[in-house]
Amino acid sequence: MTHLWFATCMNFSSYRYFYMAALAAMMMGTIGVIARYSEVAPASLTFYRLGLGAFILALYLALTGQLRFIIARPPLLVLLNGVLLASFILCFLSAIQTISLTLAILLVYLAPALSAIIAHFLFAERLTSRTFLLILLAFFGFAMLQEFQIDSRIEQQQGLWYALASLITYTAFILLNKKVPDTVPLYHKSFYQLLVGSCCVLPFMVNQPWPEAQQWIWLVIAGLFPGFLALICALQAIEHLPTRVFGTLAYLEPVVVITAAWLLFAEPMSWLQWLGALVILSSGVAQAWLTQDTEIK
Numbered sequence: 001m002t003h004l005w006f007a008t009c010m011n012f013s014s015y016r017y018f019y020m021a022a023l024a025a026m027m028m029g030t031i032g033v034i035a036r037y038s039e040v041a042p043a044s045l046t047f048y049r050l051g052l053g054a055f056i057l058a059l060y061l062a063l064t065g066q067l068r069f070i071i072a073r074p075p076l077l078v079l080l081n082g083v084l085l086a087s088f089i090l091c092f093l094s095a096i097q098t099i100s101l102t103l104a105i106l107l108v109y110l111a112p113a114l115s116a117i118i119a120h121f122l123f124a125e126r127l128t129s130r131t132f133l134l135i136l137l138a139f140f141g142f143a144m145l146q147e148f149q150i151d152s153r154i155e156q157q158q159g160l161w162y163a164l165a166s167l168i169t170y171t172a173f174i175l176l177n178k179k180v181p182d183t184v185p186l187y188h189k190s191f192y193q194l195l196v197g198s199c200c201v202l203p204f205m206v207n208q209p210w211p212e213a214q215q216w217i218w219l220v221i222a223g224l225f226p227g228f229l230a231l232i233c234a235l236q237a238i239e240h241l242p243t244r245v246f247g248t249l250a251y252l253e254p255v256v257v258i259t260a261a262w263l264l265f266a267e268p269m270s271w272l273q274w275l276g277a278l279v280i281l282s283s284g285v286a287q288a289w290l291t292q293d294t295e296i297k
Contacts, residue, residue, distance in 0.1 A: 021237035021249040022284070027230035029256030031222065033264060038218030040211060042093040043204040045222060048211075050086065051198035052223025053231065057191050060228075069185045074192040077180050081189070082196025084173040085231075090201065091166035098159030105146070107163040109254065111170040112247025113139055118175060119243035131244050138251045138283040144276025145258055174246070177238045186239075190232050251280045 035045055061067045088108070095104040113135045119125040127135075180189055211219060237246050255277045262269040 017237050017240040018245070018249065020233040021241060021246050022252055024230045024234035024237060025250050025252035026256045027225045027233070029226075029253040029260070031226040032257050033260050034218050034222045034226070036265065038215050038222070040215055040219065041208055043090070043201060044208045044211065045219070046086070046089050046093065047198055047201040047205055047208075048219040049222040049227045050194045050201065052220060053227025054191055054194035054198060056223055056228045057187065057194065057232075061187060061191075066187065069187040070191045072188065074188065075180065075184060077176060078184065078189045078192050079196050081173055081176055081180070082193040083200055084169045084176065085193050086197035086200035088166045088169035088173060089197075090204070091162045091169060095159050095162035095166060099163060104159075104163045104166070105254065108166050108170055109142055109251065110139070111167055111174065112243075112250040114167070114171045115174040116242075116244035116247045118171070119178070122175070123178065123243070125242045125244065127244060134248055134283045134286055135244060138248050138280055141276045141279030141283065142251055142254055144279060145254055145273050146276075147270060147272050174238060174243065177235060178243065180239075182239070186232065186236060190228075190235055193235075194227065194231060249284045252284060255280050 031045070031049065035042070038045065040048070058067070058070065061069060092104060092108055095107075116125070116127065116131075116135055120127045177189075237249075258269065258273060259277065
């Protein structure tokens with residue numbers, strides 16, 4: 001029994017970064033549910049998601065006597081990633097004001113696959129034929145979730161540029177986080193990325209109303225789960241996993257979004273959407289199994 005318990009713990013330890021990537025994607029997927037229930041404006045929700053995330057992390061470090069991790073001056077690359085974090089969120093929110101949500105999401109979710117392809121050339125994270133096929137399969141599954149429908153009636157070309165900017169900044173966020181030195185503590189880079197991101201959104205808060213009492217509950221939840229915990233898990237996964245693995249598991253986020261819409265808001269799910277969710281999950285599991293342990297830091 002002791003041997004079995006030890007083997008189980010070792011197996012969990014070996015694959016903990018896969019679990020972190022999956023948890024990060026699923027927690028980030030809850031922001032749509034929070035937005036629906038809280039009825040908070042996108043700019044306000046982004047600000048409090050990042051700002052409260054930074055506050056919760058600082059509070060946790062204070063209570064555990066680990067504030068030393070955030071006292072030192074952050075590296076320039078960490079600050080840049082904070083700007084990118086806020087940029088891709090704001091660009092996406094701006095895009096969906098003038099173009100279809102489907103088109104905006106499809107463009108943004110090219111980022112994990114694009115990151116894996118760029119990492120193949122820049123970081124020597126070689127793509128095999130099987131891993132490249134799994135990346136394509138994950139994106140194909142996401143297209144199935146959207147039922148292969150893209151609204152071609154784009155009213156404003158500006159919205160398309162916002163979506164492309166979101167794609168570029170999200171891709172850069174994934175790639176540049178991999179280049180942050182291993183000597184930079186996880187809590188340090190997480191705190192400053194959240195803090196800088198919230199500061200970038202601050203100018204958009206000038207004309208925003210103060211949240212009502214019942215909205216604060218949802219804002220705290222946003223800061224805790226898709227803010228603080230999701231970023232902690234995502235940064236650990238990005239640091240230790242090959243880009244192609246993180247990119248594949250990131251597609252769990254749209255699965256969570258569509259499933260939550262079906263369960264909580266009675267939005268219909270067709271058989272094609274369910275099949276697409278299965279394809280995404282299967283490609284993520286297959287990618288994890290095909291990755292050699294030596295690729296995990």
